[in-house]
Amino acid sequence: MQTPQFRHFGLMMSALLIVAMVLSACAPAAQPAAPAQQAAAPAPAMEGEWTLAKAAEPYKGTSINCVFLDRPGYRAAIELIPEFEAATGIDVNWEIMPYENSREKQVLDFTGMTGNYDCVLIDVVWIGEFAASGWVVPMQKFMDDPALADPNLNLEGFFPILLESFGTWDNVVYGLPFDNYSGVLFYNRCMLEEAGFDGPPATWQELMDVYGPALTKDGKYAYALQSRRGETQSADSFMRMIWPFGGSLLDENFEPNLTSEESLTGLNFRQDLMKYMPPDIVEWDHDETVQGLAQGNVAMITEWSAFNAYFTNPETSKIVDCIDYAVEPAGPVGPRPALGGFSLGVSANSSPEKQAATWLFIQWVTSEAKAKDYIRAGGVSGRMSAYEDPELQAQFPYFAPLVISWKEYGNPVFRPRFPEWPAISELIAQTGTEMMLGSISVEDGAKLLNDQIRQILDAAGYYSGQRPQLQ
Amino acid sequence: MSRQRVNWPAISLIAPAVIVLLVIGIYPLLFALDISFRQYQLTKQYLGTGYVGFQNYVAVFNDPLFWQSLLRTGQFFLLTVPLQVVFGVLIALFIDGVRWRPLSFLMRVLLVVPIAVTPTVVGLIGRLLFNRDFGFMNYLLSLFNIPPVSWLGEPLPAMLTIALVDIWQWTPFVALVMLSGLSMISQDVLESGQLDAGRGWNLFRHVQAPYLLPGLTAILILRTADILKLFDMVFVLTRGGPGVSTELVSVYIQRVGFRVFDMGVASAQAILLLILCIVLSRGYIRLFYREIEA
Incomplete structure (x- = not known):
């Protein structure tokens, strides 16, 4: 028989156990500490012509770990990796993770100094945070080492906007462009032709006034703008609609600019355009949007160029013969296509040997020599020379709008790259979705966001002069 | 005063569990x-x-978003747990009444299946079932000429969706706990109860229900803790959206802890949840827990 004291103790212990389980799910995994930035191991001087095999000789048997996503560019790299391993003896491992978890996992790895990842995946909007925190090694260390730097590295061979946005922070290169995107208008040419159009809309207004009514019928929709809460809402939906109408997140004085007439026009346009989108568009992520077009349910989408492989593969697309491409429609200030993508960097927490091996891999996989193979395998290279190949141009017709977007309309601050962006992105993701649902007006939402963004930037020291106004 | 003997075999058996618990x-x-x-x-x-x-x-x-998410979690609790208890009791009574043992055994095994599925997979299944264009739920509605519902794209349907998925997954657990309560009733007690109270509602109210109260208390404590830390299924299904309509407190804490990386504030939120959980657990025990006098 239980005594009252024992029962009391037992109940208390049970309650404590339960809450301990609640908390253990929420507790951080690691103690933060300033990461030690380690220099790359000095490699022996090379004799004769530089070759990858000779450069990799001291690191034979070294194993490096990369952060990859489940996207075509990474599958392309995985296809090429055996060639690198055979040439160098360096083992390249990769961990595929959802985009939404990739920053979290890497930040915990950096701050916990667990050194799980040597080859760091840097989204365009993380470069400021990763670089300013000292989590990635400046590439100059390796480029200055003749034993490690390929004489044909040719940084000028990257599209300038890609190297500048994805890999550079405060004039220092931390990563080389790897998985490179521009927003492109993907459209179902057959659907447009059936509706009497001989080409895609040139402007957003035309899309709304002419194409929208004609193509939205019988359960099919003229356009889909991926708007799920998260970076998809903040980058792909919210920011995409501000820029073509002359708006911006920050003005020239680094003040929030969402309540400007131009920004509000763009956001209100998005509200109006929703009548030509699927009703549950606020739950559409990249997958749903790509599938919407690939299955013939949506006539047009503005998506990252990297998703092209889905539309040209008969196993994943019903519109292989109907897919076509154009630059994103223009607003009153012209086209302002979305810019996004990832560079690869070297973790400051890795050992000097792993850092050197990682550099060799990054240098190789982003090189001009491998660019065409990477493209053929489904990747989107950042090397200009690859896009001049007539054979590839014929094979990949989306090259033309992609190159035009990068060369003529590329916007390096499409999303600010400072360390505060992730916090701001969270706020935009929430309020932006609420705007689309009508639970807050565009004007009130923009004002709320302006106030919140200013508070974040003020607390970070951008207005007191403690930090340079870089974005 | 005699020295108490140390029971080393008992300590060595218990020690690994205690060490794991501590760590x-x-x-x-x-x-x-x-x-x-x-x-x-x-x-x-x-x-x-x-x-x-x-x-x-x-x-x-001072954070209104935290309190809103906590309120939303309370609404989710009220939406799910009472229905889980009602359905769980009905299922338990039904299985308890089945006299053909193979069928009774099969039903108990089937009850374990939803509990055994990981929450992430439950979320993925939910995204397919509740998809507006090709989901099974809208297919069912279409059989009755009901237009498709944006289950995950509008605030109220999204909350109902995560509630339905939670009810699907955890009602069997409630049923199993209730079934164990019913199995404690001896045949003598049941027969004398039938003589005094008859069958049906009276029998349930006066004879069977008291045996379910300890289980009910455990269910309330466990489900409260579960719902306060419910994250995977909701994150996969709706990511807390659309807007903030399904942002339960655990999703919000995850956002503060692992998106903004403010671990100090996230831990303070978790500690407050801990206190809330203790208070609620004590309340449930005081309100519902009764020893059964055989």
């Missing part, structure tokens, strides 16, 4: 308690990690 349960709790009083922003290490007193707790108390 994976108590240490994280104490760690979270410690950093809840510190400035602890992982991505802003230049700010340091010094003690800031109750500053994080004040920030939580």
Whole structure:
């Protein structure tokens, strides 16, 4: 028989156990500490012509770990990796993770100094945070080492906007462009032709006034703008609609600019355009949007160029013969296509040997020599020379709008790259979705966001002069 | 005074469990308690990690989003747990009444299946079932000429969706606990109860229900803790959206802890949940727990 004291103790212990389980799910995994930035191991001087095999000789048997996503560019790299391993003896491992978890996992790895990842995946909007925190090694260390730097590295061979946005922070290169995107208008040419159009809309207004009514019928929709809460809402939906109408997140004085007439026009346009989108568009992520077009349910989408492989593969697309491409429609200030993508960097927490091996891999996989193979395998290279190949141009017709977007309309601050962006992105993701649902007006939402963004930037020291106004 | 003998065999048997409990349960709790009083922003290490007193707790108390998410969690609890208890009791009574043992056994096994599915998979299944264009739920509605519902794209349907999925997954657990309560009733008690109270509602109310109260208390405590930390299924299904309509408190804490990386504030939020959980558990025990006098 239980005594009252024992029962009391037992109940208390049970309650404590339960809450301990609640908390253990929420507790951080690691103690933060300033990461030690380690220099790359000095490699022996090379004799004769530089070759990858000779450069990799001291690191034979070294194993490096990369952060990859489940996207075509990474599958392309995985296809090429055996060639690198055979040439160098360096083992390249990769961990595929959802985009939404990739920053979290890497930040915990950096701050916990667990050194799980040597080859760091840097989204365009993380470069400021990763670089300013000292989590990635400046590439100059390796480029200055003749034993490690390929004489044909040719940084000028990257599209300038890609190297500048994805890999550079405060004039220092931390990563080389790897998985490179521009927003492109993907459209179902057959659907447009059936509706009497001989080409895609040139402007957003035309899309709304002419194409929208004609193509939205019988359960099919003229356009889909991926708007799920998260970076998809903040980058792909919210920011995409501000820029073509002359708006911006920050003005020239680094003040929030969402309540400007131009920004509000763009956001209100998005509200109006929703009548030509699927009703549950606020739950559409990249997958749903790509599938919407690939299955013939949506006539047009503005998506990252990297998703092209889905539309040209008969196993994943019903519109292989109907897919076509154009630059994103223009607003009153012209086209302002979305810019996004990832560079690869070297973790400051890795050992000097792993850092050197990682550099060799990054240098190789982003090189001009491998660019065409990477493209053929489904990747989107950042090397200009690859896009001049007539054979590839014929094979990949989306090259033309992609190159035009990068060369003529590329916007390096499409999303600010400072360390505060992730916090701001969270706020935009929430309020932006609420705007689309009508639970807050565009004007009130923009004002709320302006106030919140200013508070974040003020607390970070951008207005007191403690930090340079870089974005 | 005689020296008490140390029972080494018993200690050696219990010690591994206690050590594991201390390492994976108590240490994280104490760690979270410690950093809840510190400035602890992982991505802003230049700010340091010094003690800031109750500053994080004040920030939580002044954060309307935290309270809104907690209120939403309460609504979710009220939406799911009463239905789980009602359906769980009905299922348990039904299975208890089945006299053909193979069928009874099969039904008990089937009850375990939803519980055994990991929450992430449940979320993925939910995204397919409740998809507006090709989901099974809208297919069912179409059989009755009901237009498709944007289950995951509008606030109220989204909340109903995560509630339905939770009810699907956890009603069998409630049924199993209730079934164990019913199995404690001896045949003598049942027969004399039938003589005194008859069958049906009276029998349930006066004879069977008292045996279910200890199980009900356990269910309330466990489900409260479960719902306070419910994250995977909701995150996969709706990511807390659309807007904030399904942002339960655990999703919000994850956002603060692992998106903004403000671990100090996130830990303070978790400690407050701990206190809430203890208070609710004590309340359930006081209200519902009764020893059965055979």
